[in-house]
Amino acid sequence: MGLYRFKPMPSGRMGIFWTVAPIREAAVVEFGCMGHNLYSGSLLRQGGIYEGYGAPLYTTYIDETDIAMGQTYRLEATLRRVVDTDRPKVVFLQPSAVPEVIGMDMYAIANLLADEFPETKLVPLGHGSFAISQHKGVEEALLAIVKALAEDVPKTQAPTYNVLGTCPDLFNFGADLLEIERMMRGAFGMEAVCRLSSDCSISDLRRIGSSHINLVIRREAIPAAEYLRKRFGTPYVYGRPYGIRGTGDWLRQVGETLGAAPSAEFIAAEERLLYGQIDSPYRTLDSNAWSYPEEAVLTIGGHYDVVKGIRDFAVNEMPLKRGTCWCDCPEMGDGDIPYFPEEKWIPVVESHRKGYLMFSGEALRWFGKNTDLMIANPDVKWRLHPYDPPLVGYRGAVQLVNLWVNEYTRAH
């Protein structure tokens, strides 16, 4: 990893932790030192996963003697206490960095203790290796969760869907999820079974195989979707709906996969409203782009799927021009959207003068840029409620245009 000025890419363990933390009817027990649990909990609360929302977050502590002797009694005692007092249906077990270094085997520990807790399923998570990123951790956790908890259940009578990959590590996850649900209701009259993982319970997870389609809103959820496809025959659609045409295309793709076209009335009504709302800003931005093309450049960094979606909307549907684009995960970067480590994005952000710069709140604030254009974490604000405008879907499209036209206004 090396030297960083800004917050580094979170570890796989952090990705795993953030993925399981919002799940209701569960508890998280982290084996190891206590700081990560506390600070991650704070970060989650900052992002809207308040105390009492999802799984209570426990840790065990570990001291020098435990390390030297390979003792796990703290974990066992903590589990007994948690099961006794909280009665969770599931306990997610995770090692912190120190047990990981000394090679404590959480899977073996879970197996050994399973018989002691017949009413509570112990789910060990992630090898927590030092070589994987937050994104890989999210991927591992999503797959492990569905593998461990999905039960063989019949399909629901009325068509239903799951959202896979709505996790709190992604900026604006709550608002984006609400918009997807609104659109699925409006276009298909469908309700979700499981919103994995930012708004679901163990009961929801157990019924995840009963839905008719999986909406994969980030690529980390593809392995989980593939698993569900193979086991339950549930098809999936991968992609994040951005823009007006883009959202319509996404809804039609969902419809094709379901064998049921989305409501034409819904799409028409949404589009009519949106085109009306953005008409004037569009002309302003278009005129500016014509006269000052260098001011119409969109520079954008963040999660690959978010960057791609917003950029495509900006370039294909709005009069913005493609600037430097990058993603925040080395495993995802490609020729279209490369991965930028800190030393590559700092000069881009620092030297940015004209056009639109969308990136993490941390970087935007530090370099004196407009933090309203934040599309990626680390965040610099609290997000107590999920009713901020979304960035995906129809309402997300108008929000993005709103952000861009405000930035244009601010700059002029």
Added chain:
Amino acid sequence: MAADPFRHLNRLSAVRSDKNIKFLTPAVYSGGWCPMRVVCNICEEIEGISYLMVGMPECTTHSRPINSGPTGPNGELRWLYVLDEKEVIFGCRKGVMDALRQMDAAGARAIMMIATCVTDLIGEDFDSIIEEIQPELNARLSYVTMGQFKNFGSPIGTWKTAEAIGAYMQPRERIEKSANILFMEPWHTPGTRIEYPLIVGALERRGIALRSFAAGATLDDFLAAPSAALNLVTTAYTQPLAAQMQKRFGVPYVPLHSAFSVEEVDRAYAMIEEELGVDLSGEFDAWRDKAVELEERAHRELPGLRYALMTYVDMPVALAKYLSEFGMEPLLLDVQDFHREDALYARVLKERGFDPPVCHIMYRDRDVLLIRDLKPDICFGYISEPVEGLKVAEEMGDFFGITGYERIVGILSRIFTVLETGKTGERLDIYGPVPV
């Protein structure tokens, strides 16, 4: 019959360090303050000190509060070195040294390296790193090892940081009529005022040149510190630094932090008068009179009362020793960090017939219910919401760094208020008039 939930705890007399203080209940909720964060907090409040956090993505990410960035207001660097999967096995020496060179080139004057759990676990040798690289750098180097598995709580982070900053100091010529105020808060909120004990203002008025080691201090303050004629220790966290400075530079110190009673404060102030050649007579009469009055009342009304010390009580063992002077019986002490001087207080307590169980409270909201079952007359410390049947003197952090007669007045007034009303009452304004 339910098992005694306190049976597994060690008695105070058996405790030699925080290593044999057990958790009251086993599940830690939700996590615990890591001492590395304290180091960052303290360093970020001292002008001229840069730091290099060395650890995993967890440590480096969470070392940054929401409002923090890579550079401080005066160009201090707050950089992060993250170990990769190879360095976890083979060490990070080369990478850290390269990072130090970059920080030096970027203008850092003094760099505090903050080692965390994994670097402590793999035994990275920061002494040897300093020995090898210091000659080629302009920046002064120091370090703290903050692996939480061997540094339980934030207090350790505080005194270790104080000591590590002390490592920057070099001998200076003594300046008479000068003193250092050793006041180091682990969790000072930037931009908020620091409440110094009244002795500070009294000495200023008598022309003593004071240098404060608190939020807002500068590296230059620390470098000049060995020139002081006296160190005034206002918190237990800075006592190790005072001892270090006495040993290295011959600067004597007065342990104001541990002078709880009127008699002890009298002695401490007499020492200050002698060391600095000042006359404090008349300065604290009103506060002293009130303290004497409250101690007399305490001797009448507190004997036999039973209490528990919960979380966020500064110097719990020292406080327990003070309360034992009035015959108050400790039922349970939460001791986050066992200070070196606590063994002395524990011995005094035992001589007075008190040897309470000692614990770490790790799930406050639930553990407080166990404490209620002990039926204490009063508790001290933090509770998130009122508990039926429990009288709690809250906000004991008010007395952090406060010393002298005003602390006696503050603590005893609070006890009487809680016993009478069940509520903590108003915060004592030590700069205002002496309470009636």
